[in-house]
Amino acid sequence: MAAGVAAWLPFARAAAIGWMPVANLPMPVAPSNKNKHQDELIILNVSGRRFQTWRNTLDRYPDTLLGSSEKEFFFNEETREYFFDRDPDVFRSILNFYRTGKLHYPRYECISAYDEELAFFGIIPEIISDCCYEEYKDRKRENVERLMDDLEDNKDSKLPNMTFRETMWRAFENPHTSTMALVFYYVTGFFIAISVITNVVETVPCGYMPNQRDIPCGERYTEAFFCMDTACVMIFTVEYLMRLFAAPSRYRFMRSVMSIIDVVAILPYYIGLVMTNNEDVSGAFVTLRVFRVFRIFKFSRHSQGLRILGYTLKSCASELGFLLFSLTMAIIIFATVMFYAEKGSSSSKFTSIPASFWYTIVTMTTLGYGDMVPKTIAGKIFGSICSLSGVLVIALPVPVIVSNFSRIYHQNQRADKRRAQKVQKARLSRMRITKSGSSSAFPHSKRNGLNQSLELTGSLEEDQQLKKTTSLLESQHHHLLHCLEKTTNHEFVDERLYEQGYLQTALQNFPSQSPSLSSEEGITGTCCSQRTKKSMQPLSATHTHSHTHNLQELSALHIQCGEQQPLNTSRSSLNLMSDESGSLNCKSSGLVTTAIISIPTPPSNNYRASPDAPTPPNPDAPPLPNPGTDVVKISAL
Amino acid sequence: MKMSSRRRRCKRQLIKFTQHITRFITGTLSSDNEDEEQESMTERYHPENLEQLQSQTHFSRQELQLLFRGFKNDCPSGVVNEDTFKNIYALFFPLGDSSKYAQFLFNAFDKDKNGSLSFEELVCDLSVLLRGSTEEKLNWAFNLYDINSDGQITKEEMLDILKSIYDLMGKSVHPRLKEEAVRQHVRMFFQKMDINQDGVVTIEEFMDCCQKDEDIMQSLKIFDNAV
Numbered sequence: 001m002a003a004g005v006a007a008w009l010p011f012a013r014a015a016a017i018g019w020m021p022v023a024n025l026p027m028p029v030a031p032s033n034k035n036k037h038q039d040e041l042i043i044l045n046v047s048g049r050r051f052q053t054w055r056n057t058l059d060r061y062p063d064t065l066l067g068s069s070e071k072e073f074f075f076n077e078e079t080r081e082y083f084f085d086r087d088p089d090v091f092r093s094i095l096n097f098y099r100t101g102k103l104h105y106p107r108y109e110c111i112s113a114y115d116e117e118l119a120f121f122g123i124i125p126e127i128i129s130d131c132c133y134e135e136y137k138d139r140k141r142e143n144v145e146r147l148m149d150d151l152e153d154n155k156d157s158k159l160p161n162m163t164f165r166e167t168m169w170r171a172f173e174n175p176h177t178s179t180m181a182l183v184f185y186y187v188t189g190f191f192i193a194i195s196v197i198t199n200v201v202e203t204v205p206c207g208y209m210p211n212q213r214d215i216p217c218g219e220r221y222t223e224a225f226f227c228m229d230t231a232c233v234m235i236f237t238v239e240y241l242m243r244l245f246a247a248p249s250r251y252r253f254m255r256s257v258m259s260i261i262d263v264v265a266i267l268p269y270y271i272g273l274v275m276t277n278n279e280d281v282s283g284a285f286v287t288l289r290v291f292r293v294f295r296i297f298k299f300s301r302h303s304q305g306l307r308i309l310g311y312t313l314k315s316c317a318s319e320l321g322f323l324l325f326s327l328t329m330a331i332i333i334f335a336t337v338m339f340y341a342e343k344g345s346s347s348s349k350f351t352s353i354p355a356s357f358w359y360t361i362v363t364m365t366t367l368g369y370g371d372m373v374p375k376t377i378a379g380k381i382f383g384s385i386c387s388l389s390g391v392l393v394i395a396l397p398v399p400v401i402v403s404n405f406s407r408i409y410h411q412n413q414r415a416d417k418r419r420a421q422k423v424q425k426a427r428l429s430r431m432r433i434t435k436s437g438s439s440s441a442f443p444h445s446k447r448n449g450l451n452q453s454l455e456l457t458g459s460l461e462e463d464q465q466l467k468k469t470t471s472l473l474e475s476q477h478h479h480l481l482h483c484l485e486k487t488t489n490h491e492f493v494d495e496r497l498y499e500q501g502y503l504q505t506a507l508q509n510f511p512s513q514s515p516s517l518s519s520e521e522g523i524t525g526t527c528c529s530q531r532t533k534k535s536m537q538p539l540s541a542t543h544t545h546s547h548t549h550n551l552q553e554l555s556a557l558h559i560q561c562g563e564q565q566p567l568n569t570s571r572s573s574l575n576l577m578s579d580e581s582g583s584l585n586c587k588s589s590g591l592v593t594t595a596i597i598s599i600p601t602p603p604s605n606n607y608r609a610s611p612d613a614p615t616p617p618n619p620d621a622p623p624l625p626n627p628g629t630d631v632v633k634i635s636a637l
Numbered sequence: 638m639k640m641s642s643r644r645r646r647c648k649r650q651l652i653k654f655t656q657h658i659t660r661f662i663t664g665t666l667s668s669d670n671e672d673e674e675q676e677s678m679t680e681r682y683h684p685e686n687l688e689q690l691q692s693q694t695h696f697s698r699q700e701l702q703l704l705f706r707g708f709k710n711d712c713p714s715g716v717v718n719e720d721t722f723k724n725i726y727a728l729f730f731p732l733g734d735s736s737k738y739a740q741f742l743f744n745a746f747d748k749d750k751n752g753s754l755s756f757e758e759l760v761c762d763l764s765v766l767l768r769g770s771t772e773e774k775l776n777w778a779f780n781l782y783d784i785n786s787d788g789q790i791t792k793e794e795m796l797d798i799l800k801s802i803y804d805l806m807g808k809s810v811h812p813r814l815k816e817e818a819v820r821q822h823v824r825m826f827f828q829k830m831d832i833n834q835d836g837v838v839t840i841e842e843f844m845d846c847c848q849k850d851e852d853i854m855q856s857l858k859i860f861d862n863a864v
Contacts, residue, residue, distance in 0.1 A: 005708070007704075007707020007708065007711065008705070008707065008711070008725050008728075008729075009729075010763065010767070011759065011763060012726065012729045013860050014762070014763050014766035014767050014860060015742050015766070016860065017774055017777070017778060017857060017860065018742070018745075018777075018778050018781045018782075018800060020778065020853055020856045020857050021775065021778050021782075021843070021847050021853055022782075022795075022798070022799060022802070022826055023852075023853075024822075024823070024825065025852075029859065039699065039702075054706070056703065056706075056707070099710070100710075281740045286780050358782065411647065
């Protein structure tokens with residue numbers, strides 16, 4: 001319900017008294033107003049800035065956070081106020097929404113920050129009032145486009161299993177992906193240039209024939225030019241066919257502009273091959289050669305500026321149409337006027353209105369060839385008005401086109417900068433370094449035996465030692481991770497060593513969750529095989545369904561972690577120095593840190609064996625009843 | 638009368654036109670000084686003070702404060718005009734068409750018939766409806782039904798009122814709404830209320846019948862705690 005409706009509800013209900021006398025049935029009982037408290041001021045403390053409002057104001061929108069009982073979670077008993085650890089500036093607009101019923105979007109605010117705040121407070125962005133809604137939508141769209149660009153870039157970077165066709169298509173679209181693609185790109189570019197130059201040079205007059213007449217080079221060195229043309233056309237044909245083969249959607253590819261240009265560029269040659277014999281049609285054949293100039297448009301694949309220009313013109317189609325239309329109108333008007341003004345004078349070139357079109361166009365575009373000039377006074381007056389208005393009419397749509405071009409150009413610049421792989425790689429690696437720095441603290445502390453001291457009864461000195469080396473926050477975090485380890489009966493593995501081990505164990509398939517596991521000696525030779533066996537037995541004993549559920553839970557954990565960039569996950573990497581941690585972590589006995597690694601394709605669990613223990617590779621286990629296990633990597637937090 | 642106004646308009650337009658031409662020729666940049674003529678007349682209305690309202694109604698001080706704050710938030714000028722009232726009422730009945738009933742309500746609330754409701758009018762009526770005696774409530778209902786305020790409810794008036802109430806429900810009702818149902822309802826009402834069968838219901842007949850009807854008496858009390 002909209003704003004203020006709650007305030008008017010008593011009026012509406014009172015007005016319902018008017019229905020009573022005409023009603024024939026008894027009325028239902030009214031809901032009792034149980035917690036009828038007097039209206040009170042409540043204090044909302046948002047990151048230190050205090051806002052105060054009536055409780056009723058917030059109750060206007062009961063489906064938001066502030067209007068419902070959800071805000072009780074944020075109630076601070078000591079200070080008797082609601083504390084929100086959010087941005088106070090954005091909160092201002094949100095509170096104003098409750099007060100006035102209109103949600104405004106402040107222009108200086110970042111769009112994603114604003115969206116997050118709205119999501120937190122349970123307000124849907126669609127109710128932004130009209131005065132700010134356009135702005136909000138524009139910014140949102142820009143943001144989404146930028147994210148999509150980023151997503152596309154990331155998609156390009158790594159895709160392990162692509163078919164040959166897909167690789168080819170990617171090579172065609174982004175020449176920077178592989179060297180072959182780059183070579184191909186430059187070769188085609190070179191041949192396009194050659195072809196265009198050939199076409200141009202063909203018409204240059206070179207040399208004299210005995211009958212004292214200039215002939216163009218094309219007719220003098222026919223074979224050479226024909227060979228050149230053939231070579232170029234063959235290259236273009238091959239390229240076109242390869243693109244056609246590699247295109248993910250052939251129909252769509254054939255409809256695209258670039259492919260049409262390709263076809264138009266090579267068709268004249270083939271038509272010429274077919275039709276050389278017939279003399280009558282050769283005239284038409286000559287004109288077909290004009291289309292060879294379209295080969296220059298093939299450069300647009302190689303030049304981004306050309307593409308931007310084309311795109312700009314396409315997006316400014318309406319402005320261009322307007323320009324054309326207004327010019328046409330003006331031309332017709334002025335041509336008519338000039339014709340009738342010049343009708344009187346003798347030997348006037350303005351023989352008809354269409355003849356005056358030429359004068360009008362030349363004058364309006366300020367060319368002024370001078371082949372047609374008005375002679376009468378009236379003609380001269382109207383001619384001057386014509387040239388003045390021409391300047392205006394042409395100048396009007398141009399800024400729109402220019403601003404469009406500039407906007408698209410800058411967008412492309414930004415996309416290019418981000419696409420520059422070096423920048424991206426450097427950024428990602430910097431992020432990874434900072435993340436791994438913080439995440440490797442846990443294994444470091446483990447290695448230093450601090451966690452062990454946590455497990456044992458912490459004596460005072462050890463506590464102090466703890467506090468010295470790690471901050472309270474860190475130690476609490478480590479404690480949490482440790483609890484997690486204890487809970488799941490598995491331990492964290494160092495990232496680097498894990499990946500090495502991954503390659504090793506990729507070839508080894510251990511049967512999972514079969515009772516034979518307990519008899520499997522090869523897991524760990526150390527005493528903690530007992531422990532692993534114990535951990536496995538409950539698993540195997542459990543219903544396969546729940547096992548997959550567990551695995552899937554864990555796998556869900558991995559997939560979440562794995563899909564995003566490494567910068568988003570901080571894997572707690574343990575330094576797996578097996579001997580060292582072996583001494584540390586196993587209370588009962590020296591345990592080799594293990595990790596559950598299951599590999600996607602063979603549905604089995606691998607246990608990363610310690611280097612000491614013999615690990616005979618087993619053949620593939622008999623198919624599990626639930627072959628749907630996914631990759632599980634214990635990479636927690 | 639009409640001729641002179643037409644002539645006045647022509648003259649005004651001519652003056653405007655010559656002003657335009659001179660401005661065009663002399664190249665003065667246009668400014669919107671034409672808008673200076675029209676001044677927006679915004680009403681600004683102050684309610685009576687709190688003590689007086691407290692004495693006139695059955696509401697407590699806090700309740701009056703609460704009501705006024707909600708009222709002022711939506712109507713900063715201090716008065717509600719008919720359109721605003723209709724819009725507000727439409728929010729409560731989104732499925733149906735509440736404009737007619739809102740109009741009747743507006744007329745019933747608007748005692749001095751000046752086309753706008755002030756806060757006092759609203760609050761006084763509200764106090765009658767929520768805290769008043771049953772006679773007052775029935776009186777108010779009678780005034781609502783009596784559209785032309787002649788002291789009698791005719792069949793046409795009742796039909797209008799009932800139609801507007803049925804309109805509040807909208808189209809999607811079960812069973813399907815028929816024109817005949819409304820007329821039947823009117824007939825039942827008149828059967829009940831029109832004691833001397835003269836085709837109109839006067840205030841005395843109305844009061845008598847309603848006070849004898851237990852259901853109506855009961856239902857008049859259900860909103861008593863709504864504020």
